[in-house]
Amino acid sequence: MEFDSDKFVRFYPSEKNSKLSWEKDDASSKAKFKSFDVAAHFLRPGVFGHFSGSSSSSSAAKSKVFAEDHEPWRRRIFDPGSEHVLMWNRIFLMSCLVALFLDPLYFYLPRIGTRSPCIDTDLSLGIVVTLFRTIADIFYFLHMLIKFRIAYVAPSSRVFGRGELVMDPKKIAMRYLKSDFLIDLIATLPLPQMVIWFIIPAVRNSNADHTNNALALIVLFQYVPRLYLIFPLSDQIVKATGVVTKTAWAGAAYNLLLYMIASHVLGASWYLISIERQTTCWKRECRREVTAVCYSSFLYCNTLNDSDRKAWANVTQVFDRCDPQTSKIFSYGIFADALSNQVVSTNFLEKYFYCLWWGLQQLSSYGQNLQTSTFIGETAFAILIAILGLVLFAHLIGNMQTYLQSLTVRLEEWRLKRRDTEEWMRHRRLPPDLQDRVRRFVQYKWIATRDVDEESILRGLPTDLRRDIQRHLCLDLVRRVPFFSQMDDQLLDAICERLVSSLSTEGTFIVREGDPVTEMLFVIRGRLESSTTNGGRTGFFNCITLRPGDFCGEELLAWALLPKSTVSLPSSTRTVKALGEVEAFALRAEDLKFVANQFRRLHSRKLQHTFRYYSHHWRTWAACFIQAAWQRYKRRKMAKELMTQESFSMTREQLEEDEGMQNCYEKPPVTSNAKQNLSVTILASRFAANTRKGVQKVTGVTAPSLTEELPKLAKPEEPDFSTEVED
Numbered sequence: 001m002e003f004d005s006d007k008f009v010r011f012y013p014s015e016k017n018s019k020l021s022w023e024k025d026d027a028s029s030k031a032k033f034k035s036f037d038v039a040a041h042f043l044r045p046g047v048f049g050h051f052s053g054s055s056s057s058s059s060a061a062k063s064k065v066f067a068e069d070h071e072p073w074r075r076r077i078f079d080p081g082s083e084h085v086l087m088w089n090r091i092f093l094m095s096c097l098v099a100l101f102l103d104p105l106y107f108y109l110p111r112i113g114t115r116s117p118c119i120d121t122d123l124s125l126g127i128v129v130t131l132f133r134t135i136a137d138i139f140y141f142l143h144m145l146i147k148f149r150i151a152y153v154a155p156s157s158r159v160f161g162r163g164e165l166v167m168d169p170k171k172i173a174m175r176y177l178k179s180d181f182l183i184d185l186i187a188t189l190p191l192p193q194m195v196i197w198f199i200i201p202a203v204r205n206s207n208a209d210h211t212n213n214a215l216a217l218i219v220l221f222q223y224v225p226r227l228y229l230i231f232p233l234s235d236q237i238v239k240a241t242g243v244v245t246k247t248a249w250a251g252a253a254y255n256l257l258l259y260m261i262a263s264h265v266l267g268a269s270w271y272l273i274s275i276e277r278q279t280t281c282w283k284r285e286c287r288r289e290v291t292a293v294c295y296s297s298f299l300y301c302n303t304l305n306d307s308d309r310k311a312w313a314n315v316t317q318v319f320d321r322c323d324p325q326t327s328k329i330f331s332y333g334i335f336a337d338a339l340s341n342q343v344v345s346t347n348f349l350e351k352y353f354y355c356l357w358w359g360l361q362q363l364s365s366y367g368q369n370l371q372t373s374t375f376i377g378e379t380a381f382a383i384l385i386a387i388l389g390l391v392l393f394a395h396l397i398g399n400m401q402t403y404l405q406s407l408t409v410r411l412e413e414w415r416l417k418r419r420d421t422e423e424w425m426r427h428r429r430l431p432p433d434l435q436d437r438v439r440r441f442v443q444y445k446w447i448a449t450r451d452v453d454e455e456s457i458l459r460g461l462p463t464d465l466r467r468d469i470q471r472h473l474c475l476d477l478v479r480r481v482p483f484f485s486q487m488d489d490q491l492l493d494a495i496c497e498r499l500v501s502s503l504s505t506e507g508t509f510i511v512r513e514g515d516p517v518t519e520m521l522f523v524i525r526g527r528l529e530s531s532t533t534n535g536g537r538t539g540f541f542n543c544i545t546l547r548p549g550d551f552c553g554e555e556l557l558a559w560a561l562l563p564k565s566t567v568s569l570p571s572s573t574r575t576v577k578a579l580g581e582v583e584a585f586a587l588r589a590e591d592l593k594f595v596a597n598q599f600r601r602l603h604s605r606k607l608q609h610t611f612r613y614y615s616h617h618w619r620t621w622a623a624c625f626i627q628a629a630w631q632r633y634k635r636r637k638m639a640k641e642l643m644t645q646e647s648f649s650m651t652r653e654q655l656e657e658d659e660g661m662q663n664c665y666e667k668p669p670v671t672s673n674a675k676q677n678l679s680v681t682i683l684a685s686r687f688a689a690n691t692r693k694g695v696q697k698v699t700g701v702t703a704p705s706l707t708e709e710l711p712k713l714a715k716p717e718e719p720d721f722s723t724e725v726e727d
Helices: 038-042 054-062 083-108 124-148 167-180 180-190 191-205 213-241 250-288 305-317 332-339 348-364 377-428 432-449 454-459 463-480 489-497 553-560 590-597 606-614 616-662 673-699
Strands: 010-012 019-025 029-036 065-067 109-111 118-121 500-504 509-511 518-525 530-532 542-544 576-577 582-588
Touching: 019 590, 083 109, 083 124, 083 191, 083 213, 083 250, 083 348, 109 250, 124 180, 124 191, 167 180, 180 213, 191 213, 213 250, 250 332, 250 377, 250 518, 332 348, 332 377, 348 377, 377 432, 432 500, 454 463, 454 500, 463 489, 463 518, 463 582, 489 590, 518 590, 542 616, 553 590, 582 590
Parallel strands: none
Antiparallel strands: 010 065, 019 029, 109 118, 500 582, 509 576, 518 582, 530 542, 530 576
16 A cells, blocks of 8 residues: 555544554655544544444544644744735834834833922823833734744755745744844833832832932833844845835835934933932932931922921922022033923923924934033933934934935936936037927837836746736737737737837837838827838829727738748838827837747738738728729720720711712711810820920930830738648
8 A cells, every 4th residue: 555645634633532643664755644533534424434323423523624734823834925924024013113112101200299399100101101011012922922933044045046944843943042032032021010010119118219220221221122123123024025115105204213213212311311310419418418307208209298208398408409490519411401491390291292302303413502511421321312313314314315315216317318318419419300309209208108118127027927917018909900819819928928118209200111111010099190102103192090009010921921031121111100199019020020930820821811901001002903993994995985986987977978979968067076076186196196206306215105004003012821721
């Protein structure tokens, strides 16, 4: 029994029964068979018939059958380039940006009391921020779980193409644990929540000397890995899709958002340090208090109702000496603005927007207007502002400018190209009419294509995709041509694949009579005038109008369909001129010849009638042939009538002369209209003959006789269908 070529299924029953595991060791291969429920398999109806028994029937009804390659969602491994992973990366990127916005909001929790100078905490803001911060942490935790199930490309397989994906869960887990697991874990931990709701209240209750530096350090410690996660996540999106955002406006908004987040962080830090500087002054003066006993707990708003605190507040000078507007013993530096304007005591929205404006202003000006004190922390903060301003302005605002410039890059390229064209025309001193034609063509090409080279784009695509695109663009138009409508889809695909776009402005000559025909043109929009003088024949002129769906250059069809066509291209029998702006598809001579050589079914006898009937050359020749035949018929008919009348008149005259001599009877002379017309005709013929003789004597040139005719219109060349077998 051979198992290697069979397709196996795995059975997952709802109830656990005895299982049997099989393994086969062979010299050529080793096949391992997954465990499955034997009882459920053999008790299924239809395997060995229907078995009686309620227990067996219920067991068979509860069993489920899955394909061999089926995996439960808990064990599924994801492709890093799949749509689901890309969607999740974009969602997680947005959650990271929201988390970067939420974390600095913890800096706004401390505030200065409005009723009395004291340090307070905004609990309502803390609850809201903690709630959203916890939701953001859930996204970080889910991202960690998903990364345990995302395959990676083996570095050793990146020789050609994308490389081979490693789908082993153990290898994926080990690689993740050795690389980014620690950073993701630090970014996921709810450290600010623990500090705000557990550590700080415990420290305050112990009456210890508390400072806000712990909160700032904890938030900043976790802010760095969260900020770091954005860059590899953006790189993954770029590797999979090529861009982070799909549009230029979205890319500019993304970089501006990062710049605003940096301003938000800077303003929140400035606010927190302002609170810290105010608290530092109060604590220092509290230690120097001599008029009354001062405890650090008196500086917090939760002790306002304490009797000792009230007694101390009536006699203390701490708040007066630390007033930011009048203090001479403590320099607040760049933080005096937040304290003097009562920013630290206002509601959340007012202080948030004020701090955001301060951060944006200093980040944009690189901190040049800051007046710092000698405090080292303040000076370091000002230096950090200057460095961040330079780096972020160069990177984020530079990227934003690049995105915005990409919206007008083609317009600028077209403007420069048009300027170069104008300079070239002036340098070469082209006449005004040629300059106007060049300007019209450049303008029309820009409007029609936006200066996009469609041929280069199509050449960079695979053959199958390029064929489908060309089929979508050209198939309906090609089918309008009656000659091509007789062909099958394979031939039409070959023709559509080689069609190229062609644009013409008003007054442009596509081809002139007598010039080699290099392409066959299929009109999409606009009108063309096709005329001929039959090689300059005097008095001959034929003109038709080609509209959307018509074609010109059909001489190439006959040239390409010949079994042994010459290398030289056929000459055009007509002059084709654009009556307005014309959009068309062109089929070059070599491409048409290639199609004819590759697909011999194009040579079919049943196409002969279609080719003749719809060809403008054949129609013109047929019309001229019919007109010439009709004129010859009229001339022969008129000559016959004249000869009949002349012979009849001569017979009557001779008879009358004979009768006059015999004096048999008398008859008046003949005065009929026929006799008069005959006399005029004879006199005209004699005058013409005498005139021709005079011309011959003077010039010595023999004039053509009455029977000679002017050159006829040349018959169009017809493809040789005789060698082909009729269908």
